[in-house]
Amino acid sequence: MILQGKRVALPSAPVVHKQFEAHAAATPDAVAVFCAGQQVTYAELDARANRFAHFLATCGHGRGAKVGVCLDYSIDMLVAVLGTLKAGAAYVPFDPAYPSARLQLLLGQVPDLALIVASPATAGLVESAAVEVIDLGQLSDYLAGLPATAPAVSVTGDDVCYAVFTSGSTGTPKLTAVRHEGWFNLMNWLKLEYGLHQGSNNLVVSAFGFDLSQRALMTPLFCGATQYLMASRNFDAMLAYRMLTEHEVRVIHCASSTLYLLVDWETARGGDALTRLDYMLFGGEPLKFERIADWARREGNTCTLLHQYGVAECTDVATSYDLAGHRPGGQQVAPVGRPAHNTDIHLLDAQLRGVAPGEQGEICIAGASVGAGYLNTGPENQKFTTIEVDGEPRRVYRTGDRGYVTEAGELVVLGRIDAQVKVRGMRIDPTDIERALARLSGVREAAVVVTYTGAGEAELTAFIVPEGEDLAENDVRTALLETLPRNMVPAAFITVPRLPLSPHGKVDRAALVDAYMNQPAGSATAA
Structure with missing residues (x-):
């Protein structure tokens, strides 16, 4: 498509x-x-x-x-x-x-x-x-x-x-x-x-x-x-x-x-x-x-x-x-x-083949707008790749976003394929924040997820497994502000005894949200 x-x-x-x-x-x-x-x-x-x-x-x-x-x-x-x-x-x-x-x-x-x-x-x-x-x-x-x-x-x-x-x-x-x-x-x-x-x-x-x-x-x-x-x-x-x-x-x-x-x-x-x-x-x-x-x-x-x-x-x-x-x-x-102008949107499957009209695919961008690539990392430049269009090679950028095209010919974006998220318009990788949390004294491990307020606004929530006693929210927030921009500091901190794992052995973020986000305000938090 x-x-x-x-x-x-x-x-x-x-x-x-x-x-x-x-x-x-x-x-x-x-x-x-x-x-x-x-x-x-x-x-x-x-x-x-x-x-x-x-x-x-x-x-x-x-x-x-x-x-x-x-x-x-x-x-x-x-x-x-x-x-x-x-x-x-x-x-x-x-x-x-x-x-x-x-x-x-x-x-x-x-x-x-x-x-x-x-x-x-x-x-x-x-x-x-x-x-x-x-x-x-x-x-x-x-x-x-x-x-x-x-x-x-x-x-x-x-x-x-x-x-x-x-x-x-x-x-x-x-x-x-x-x-x-x-x-x-x-x-x-x-x-x-x-x-x-x-x-x-x-x-x-x-x-x-x-x-x-x-x-x-x-x-x-x-x-x-x-x-x-x-x-x-x-x-x-x-x-x-x-x-x-x-x-x-x-x-x-x-x-x-x-x-x-x-x-x-x-x-x-x-x-x-x-x-x-x-x-x-x-x-x-x-x-x-x-x-x-x-x-x-x-x-x-x-x-x-x-x-x-x-x-x-x-x-x-x-x-x-x-x-x-x-x-x-x-x-x-x-x-x-x-x-x-001078820009094309390709919807591709995992094998970089075009999907049929109406089907979902990865949004890939081609044309004049495609940039020169990443200046500080080699492997990530694999997202800039070449596909064949009508027998001719075409350079595209794989956005990692998922979408489809309506019958009226309008693109609809459904979300991310990978772990990156968007909060207040900024693209953020939660691992950036998790690494910063893990470096703090008193933090054994942490997971950061996107949650939503009652008004439907996206915000970051950090689940923290402490070393020993509970952590004070102000201390954690102040420490993060020394190394991270304000938009990457979670809005909420919740202390948990452990991080649940999925059957694949990865942190089950959905299980964290289900287990802890419905608690009364102030309970089980790092504040």
């Missing part, structure tokens, strides 16, 4: 920052970025990025280099990102909201990292890395003396533009690389398919290290619009909604859980900032349409909801579905729609 996206011709050198440069030349005085009361025009941002690109070139960090960026959302962040791209290098986002120990782990997974761009507020998080850390503020005088024009660097569509971390099946984070062609194709599709333009101003509401954030950051600059950034290291619903009411924001890219929070905020206060948006593009986890149904049907709501699907390994978005056509009563799971 194959779903084919529309074929659209791309430039000979499909490079995202060239689109930004074209807008800087055509509308130099238009506002490119607004953050914390400060703003910068397209011409000013272009000049600052060019100077940073020349700086990288003088350091020998040009085409093919990898530059780490560990900055809070700011104008400097965009200077670093655009300057890195202009130099022909690829940027690697390091989220400053992560604990230092986690950042150190991630830094160790980047082969041949050239340098790290940080600030006084973030440098301490990465200062022990065996790589140079620079501060754009401290370099301002030197940068001012460098050319404000773009460096003469040849960048192709096959070059890597950025690399982001995803969870690995071995418990080690994977660094997946995205190509310029795939990134350009994604933004060009969004622009053409949904009519994004110079007025399609965007507000970023997701963390910098998230794959979704990379297209959220760059799409408005690709279209000549204004990018609004929140001066907050973690998501702040109150700040986000205030910015929506105070500025002419038209577009938001977010995870489904963030959409629920924003809708709840607006519903509780009787506002209309969300309903006045042009688009909310969201996905990353199963949609609970009932959470937003009443809001979506509000009189005067002109916001188009685009339910999207994709993976970091294939430039984040592969399909999209307009929820205006969704009828929950006739279908339990909302579709994620049809492929983006």
